[in-house]
Amino acid sequence: MLEIEDLWVSIDGKEVLKGINLVIPQGETHILFGKNGSGKSTLLMAIMGFSRYQVRQGRIRFLGRDITQLPTFERARLGLGLSFQRPPTIRGVKTGDILAACAGGKVSYQALAAAYDFTGFLDREVNYGFSGGEIKRSELLQLLAQDPKMVLLDEPESGVDLENLQVVGEIIGRLLQKDRRHQRRDKSGLIITHTGFIMDYINADTGYILLNGRILCSGNPRDILQDIKKFGYEECIKCRR
């Protein structure tokens, strides 16, 4: 579904991603691990096509189409959906209006909000005065309304209190069709996580460690997480040498 080939990305002239190669087949969810500042968020932002993230080399293909030069909104319309780690606050714009735009009349955003106890936020300004957990719920409900084929999640559990963690996990499970048998899943995901908490709610197929803009290794995401917890990222760097 998503193929990334030798991707080099810079921000404000500084090289951040240095030759990323990645393939995520339909129905699979992959996990990105890595230290802060290693380039994980940059990869998600570059896939979404934000202007600050300059692709120097390589290409991104989605559903067989080269989207490297496509504007962000067209990528979204093709079926890419991103949950931001720290989305902006937009004063005056109501959360309900964005959910309505995401839903595009295809689903009832009011019903989605009601299902996840979010109705009271629909009239509030986008992310204005939201807690960490409320921001994530807002992000994920927007994705549910958008119904993307490929879900990109940037640290969906960060800043979320225990009460909200469960809901966040459930929504992500629904986005990635956790309840379906593997062969029947058609949504794919690429998720950044530090804690691995989210892996209890989804079926993660492959994990990667991204360090200094390069993918150092890949494998079973649970094994990778266990190694990181036990030995830290330093061991990972040594292992590659």
Next chain:
Amino acid sequence: MSEVKERAEKSRDKKAAFGTDLELTDFSREGGKWEYDADYGRFAPEERRHLLRAGIELTDVEHAGTFLQADTAVVHCQANQPGVEVLPITEALKRHDWVADHLWRLVAVDADKYTARTELELDNGYFIRALPGVRIEQPVESCLYLRTDRFAQHVHNLVVVEPGAKLHIITGCTAHPRVNSGLHVGVSEFYVRAGGQLTFTMIHNWAEDIHVRPRTGVRVEEGGQFISNYILLRPVKTVQMYPTVTLTGPGAVASLNSIVIAHPGSEIDVGGRVILQAPHTRAEIVARTITTGGASISRGHLVGLEPDIKAHLECRGLILAPTGHIYAVPELEGRVAGVDMSHEAAVGRIAAEEIEYLMARGLDEEEAVSTIVRGFLRVKIEGLPPALEEEIEQAIRETGKGM
């Protein structure tokens, strides 16, 4: 000569405190001749559509009253409900002895040449009154209309909301589609008696070479409430106004909201001042300004004279063109201990990350900008005609284009 006339005479050429100084000899005092039009039969469809853009529906249905003045002539004036009076000010002066005592009390006749000329060369104006305890739910519609090119219109308006009464006035000020230049001077004095409630919504829809000088004073007594909404979305040459609201009785409340778009060539100097003169009064001034190339000065002044008052001033500006100019001047003046006054002001452009955030949800750039602009200008005004709401939407869509 009366004392008021004498003061006016002495100030006939006095420069205003703010705004571009206008040479009054550049304008004509010869307005068009219009007869009374009981059923609005003389308005052509094109003119009706144009008036609608200023919120004027030209119907007596669903309005508690209507008043329409073209140049010097009162073309339509009618009260449609018991408990509300709508008259030309000249007629009200004849009918009620006390009306004269209410003029030039809240606005000084010698404030500047515009107030002085209004006294010396009056072209009428409206008198609207809600009788004691009468709650009028439907709005009174008033329209001050420039119908002759280069004409300088001088009107004096008086609104009285008697104790416990409720009134909403929607006033649309506009010029005929063929009128390009002119001057509108509107002196307005509003009295909100104890427990009264006045909502005053003013929509300006002028033309590129028209100058506008409203002069407004408001007095709100104990427990009274005054809400002002000002909307200016279309090009105009200059607007300068600085309405002053005085809260004279405990518990009185004022809320001044404005949304202004300064187009290239426009110079908009809009302020709001609230004097909190009694304990437990509250005031809020909220200004939203966008420039697409024009100059906008947004002034706000809160004066706290008694303890236990609460007042807040908020001014936000968006610059959507490289040549645009926004100057925000928030002023807080507390004269005793125990006042609670605050302000926030922010001027800038739309953050790229906000636009891209919406683009990640599938909105193209123009839709994203429009959504943000619409949110920025979001106003909640009850009782606006649907056609005016559509006009506001249209102006916002046009503002978001070409960003």
